[in-house]
Amino acid sequence: xxSVEERLCEAYRAAGDTIKPDAIRALSAQDIRARHRNxxxxxxxxxxxxxAAAGVTAAVALGASLGLPALTAHHTQSARQQAGSSxxxxxxxxxxxxxxxxxxxxxxxxxxxxxxxxQAVAHVAAPTGQSFESVAGAADDxxxxxxxxxxxxxxxxxxxxxxxxxxQGEPGPLRxxxxxxxxxxxxxxxxxxxxxxxxxxxxxxxxxxxxxGASQAIGNIGVLSVASGxxxxxxxxxxxxxxxxxxxxxxxxxxxxxxxxxxxPAASATPVGRLLHxxxxxxxxRQRAQILVQPASAxxxxxxxxALSGDGHTLYACSHSGSSVTDMTQTIRAYDTATGNQTQVLxxxxxxxxxxxISADPxxxxxxxxxxxxxTTGPAPGRHYxxxxxxxxxxxxxxSTVLSWIDLSTGAITTLPVRIxxxxxxxx
Amino acid sequence: xxxxxxxxxxxxxxxxxxxxxxxxxxLGLVRLALLIVGDRTAAEDVVHDAFxxxxxxxxxxxxxxxxxxxxxxxxxxxxxxxxxxxxxxxxLGVQHDPPVWSAEAAxxxxxxxxxxxxxxARLPRRQREVLALRYYLDLPEHEIAASxxxxxxxxxxxxxxxxxxxxxxxxxxx
Numbered sequence: 001x002x003s004v005e006e007r008l009c010e011a012y013r014a015a016g017d018t019i020k021p022d023a024i025r026a027l028s029a030q031d032i033r034a035r036h037r038n039x040x041x042x043x044x045x046x047x048x049x050x051x052a053a054a055g056v057t058a059a060v061a062l063g064a065s066l067g068l069p070a071l072t073a074h075h076t077q078s079a080r081q082q083a084g085s086s087x088x089x090x091x092x093x094x095x096x097x098x099x100x101x102x103x104x105x106x107x108x109x110x111x112x113x114x115x116x117x118x119q120a121v122a123h124v125a126a127p128t129g130q131s132f133e134s135v136a137g138a139a140d141d142x143x144x145x146x147x148x149x150x151x152x153x154x155x156x157x158x159x160x161x162x163x164x165x166x167x168q169g170e171p172g173p174l175r176x177x178x179x180x181x182x183x184x185x186x187x188x189x190x191x192x193x194x195x196x197x198x199x200x201x202x203x204x205x206x207x208x209x210x211x212x213g214a215s216q217a218i219g220n221i222g223v224l225s226v227a228s229g230x231x232x233x234x235x236x237x238x239x240x241x242x243x244x245x246x247x248x249x250x251x252x253x254x255x256x257x258x259x260x261x262x263x264x265p266a267a268s269a270t271p272v273g274r275l276l277h278x279x280x281x282x283x284x285x286r287q288r289a290q291i292l293v294q295p296a297s298a299x300x301x302x303x304x305x306x307a308l309s310g311d312g313h314t315l316y317a318c319s320h321s322g323s324s325v326t327d328m329t330q331t332i333r334a335y336d337t338a339t340g341n342q343t344q345v346l347x348x349x350x351x352x353x354x355x356x357x358i359s360a361d362p363x364x365x366x367x368x369x370x371x372x373x374x375x376t377t378g379p380a381p382g383r384h385y386x387x388x389x390x391x392x393x394x395x396x397x398x399x400s401t402v403l404s405w406i407d408l409s410t411g412a413i414t415t416l417p418v419r420i421x422x423x424x425x426x427x428x
Numbered sequence: 429x430x431x432x433x434x435x436x437x438x439x440x441x442x443x444x445x446x447x448x449x450x451x452x453x454x455l456g457l458v459r460l461a462l463l464i465v466g467d468r469t470a471a472e473d474v475v476h477d478a479f480x481x482x483x484x485x486x487x488x489x490x491x492x493x494x495x496x497x498x499x500x501x502x503x504x505x506x507x508x509x510x511x512x513x514x515x516x517x518x519x520l521g522v523q524h525d526p527p528v529w530s531a532e533a534a535x536x537x538x539x540x541x542x543x544x545x546x547x548x549a550r551l552p553r554r555q556r557e558v559l560a561l562r563y564y565l566d567l568p569e570h571e572i573a574a575s576x577x578x579x580x581x582x583x584x585x586x587x588x589x590x591x592x593x594x595x596x597x598x599x600x601x602x
Contacts, residue, residue, distance in 0.1 A: 002545075004591055004595045004598065005563065005591065007540065007541075007544050007598075008544055008548070008559065008563050008591075008594070009563050009564075010541060010544075011529070011538075011540075011541035011542075011544035011545045011548075012463055012545075012560070012563055012564040013564075014462075014538060014541045015459075015462060015463055015528050015529060015541070015545055016459035016462065016463065016564065018462075018468075018528055019455065019458055019459055019462060019468060021455050024454050024455055024458055025472050025476070026470065107553075107554070108578065109578070109582075110581070129552050131552075131553060131554070150552070210596055268594055362452075
């Protein structure tokens with residue numbers, strides 16, 4: 001009788017041989033499209049208009065992820081000034097006010113990295129069979145929240161864990177924060193004070209999938225009190241699509257995120273920046289969340305990601321706009337959360353991709369950027385995937401990613417001495 | 429959605445090297461992706477995206493000899509993306525091509541082989557990846573470790589667990 005290994009090798013060969021050498025599609029530029037958030041829809045025969053209209057944020061690419069805690073910033077907040085893209089050059093080296101520890105997540109293992117040396121000082125394995133999908137840190141630089149799932153092909157559940165580091169970066173045991181939830185995690189956030197956890201999950205239908213209307217709920221955004229275990233949720237619809245860029249204000253009272261608009265024609269649906277009060281009554285995102293950032297009226301326009309400042313007064317948004325795919329500009333702007341007014345234009349540049357992700361530090365002094373290295377047309381060496389998210393997902397096909405640190409008062413950029421490997425997703 | 433266009437060409441590689449790599453490696457990579465994601469359309473998409481990434485990042489690739497390794501990593505990560513996204517798509521009733529090992533696909537006549545691959549498909553993601561890299565590409569442990577960004581010990585233990593789980597699964601079915 002054949003061993004399992006022999007049977008496996010034979011099965012693999014037989015499956016591989018079903019693809020004949022002369023039947024591979026040619027590599028043509030017209031056939032290649034950048035992966036976006038609706039990449040899971042079949043390349044041929046996309047059936048759902050609302051989601052077919054979606055498509056500017058990054059693909060759900062899973063690989064390593066680097067989670068930066070909400071940053072403890074000791075610098076004073078100075079007056080902000082307009083900072084354009086021209087003439088700004090990055091310097092490389094240590095940056096002020098960085099957290100001491102960040103965590104890098106490859107799904108199965110969390111690595112704790114000391115930012116003084118950028119060396120791993122500890123590892124945490126995911127619970128048996130599970131994968132970490134999103135990670136975020138609190139302002140104490142020692143408290144992290146992690147969202148995990150099991151094999152998403154067979155299990156549709158989310159686990160939330162809390163992890164504490166000691167002063168040497170050594171982690172204590174993972175503590176499960178709540179009973180597992182039905183659905184898969186798309187984003188996780190933690191308030192700077194560590195008292196509130198934000199999460200986004202999307203449901204699965206199992207094997208009995210059926211048609212879902214554009215305005216039907218497909219998942220929830222929620223907040224969880226770490227102390228009491230009580231949670232509150234708001235559902236989002238298929239048309240709105242799931243979010244991957246949740247952020248919380250420092251005290252957990254506000255939730256910022258981006259998602260598509262419901263109730264508009266699919267062809268004109270674009271992602272918008274939203275604000276949700278954590279004490280809002282349960283309901284739908286459409287009912288309870290305010291649209292704070294609306295994209296410009298252009299043929300190609302949308303909000304790629306947003307980031308809520310620690311004090312909750314500012315929502316940063318990275319948006320793209322253009323009349324065609326070849327004349328896009330990408331801009332980071334700041335908006336007053338009380339009035340919705342734009343208060344600052346931080347940067348503008350011509351992107352080659354529309355992955356734009358930003359992360360704000362709680363003191364309001366800096367934004368963290370994830371940059372693809374090498375290009376010189378962006379505002380710093382390398383295209384800037386300005387990342388605001390607590391979990392930011394970058395396309396898997398990037399050779400390397402550079403992290404940069406923008407001083408909001410001067411526009412100065414410092415490139416951090418760390419590279420993220422190919423296939424990374426970055427949690428900020 | 430932004431589409432790749434000739435306007436981007438000056439930012440990427442000259443056509444020659446990537447085309448040559450495509451000729452050499454595309455078939456193997458598509459087959460590898462097929463074993464992980466199950467269907468050919470998705471497998472080809474993943475591989476095309478990996479080559480697009482290589483094309484765009486060519487000028488940052490210090491050692492072209494490392495391109496095949498880069499492509500392998502990109503394909504594995506692309507497959508992860510497809511699998512994760514599909515689980516979310518299930519609620520939409522989105523129809524994907526049936527996996528190659530399903531009876532519906534009818535691409536593989538041998539029932540035992542289909543059962544083996546269906547069993548693999550029920551394993552956790554990392555176990556599936558390790559098995560494909562080890563038993564299809566026949567990669568040594570250190571290359572699998574590099575491709576998946578895990579330690580060699582993790583590769584070994586993951587493979588052992590995967591085989592044990594697969595054996596249990598197959599015994600249950602037979």
